[in-house]
Amino acid sequence: IALTQSPGTLSLSPGERATLSCRASQSISSTYLAWYQQKPGQAPRLLIYGASNRATGIPDRFSGSGSGTDFTLTITRLEPEDFAVYYCQQYGSSPPYTFGQGTKLEIK
Amino acid sequence: QVQLVQSGAEVKKPGASVKVSCKSFGYTFTDYRMHWLRQAPGQGLEWMGRITPYSGATDYAQTFQGRVTMTRDTSISTFYMELNRLGSDDTAVYYCARWARGNYDDSGFDAFDIWGQGTMVTVSS
Numbered sequence: 001i002a003l004t005q006s007p008g009t010l011s012l013s014p015g016e017r018a019t020l021s022c023r024a025s026q027s028i029s030s031t032y033l034a035w036y037q038q039k040p041g042q043a044p045r046l047l048i049y050g051a052s053n054r055a056t057g058i059p060d061r062f063s064g065s066g067s068g069t070d071f072t073l074t075i076t077r078l079e080p081e082d083f084a085v086y087y088c089q090q091y092g093s094s095p096p097y098t099f100g101q102g103t104k105l106e107i108k
Numbered sequence: 109q110v111q112l113v114q115s116g117a118e119v120k121k122p123g124a125s126v127k128v129s130c131k132s133f134g135y136t137f138t139d140y141r142m143h144w145l146r147q148a149p150g151q152g153l154e155w156m157g158r159i160t161p162y163s164g165a166t167d168y169a170q171t172f173q174g175r176v177t178m179t180r181d182t183s184i185s186t187f188y189m190e191l192n193r194l195g196s197d198d199t200a201v202y203y204c205a206r207w208a209r210g211n212y213d214d215s216g217f218d219a220f221d222i223w224g225q226g227t228m229v230t231v232s233s
Binding site: 031032034036043044045046049050053055087089091096097098099100101102 | 219
């Protein structure tokens with residue numbers, strides 16, 4: 001299953017709302033869809049699991065939604081520390097663990 | 109505190125092998141599978157394989173079959189990933205990452221919840 005993220009780059013200002021998309025090449029269970037944030041020089045950090053569940057310590061301005069083939073990560077009221085690359089990831093069909101190519105969220 | 113600490117950066121020549129370690133802290137070593145992933149410079153994340161710590165059973169991505177070996181030492185709570193016959197396209201940051209679904213019951217969830225800091229492996233002549 002391939003994951004396609006859009007847009008490739010998103011330019012926004014602090015305080016604005018960000019909407020990131022992840023589309024699967026075939027339907028996947030929402031249980032197996034996760035989102036990660038990665039900052040330069042750092043390992044990825046888990047944000048959302050099961051499509052809509054925030055991981056421990058993740059602020060409530062981050063939310064996930066979607067089902068089937070279309071999933072969304074929304075960040076309300078962007079903070080300066082939110083500008084990073086975001087990846088969606090699925091677990092399931094061969095290959096069993098795949099990632100989208102990432103969306104870079106940059107400051108406008 | 110739950111964390112994974114990886115070994116330091118490596119520089120290798122083409123054709124050589126590299127072995128990266130990942131030591132776990134703050135949780136029961138055998139409770140969760142460990143995965144290895146890599147990220148080439150400026151690129152996305154690629155899954156390499158996983159190991160079940162209590163049995164040592166492994167599953168490798170087809171891309172790496174025959175070239176990667178994942179092991180563990182339960183006495184020191186440490187995982188290892190060895191990659192052979194290195195080429196320049198193996199230059200990447202290698203990560204270990206814990207899969208949050210427990211081995212023994214249905215606890216946890218299906219995602220990579222804890223990551224090592226990464227190990228840069230550079231392959232250059």
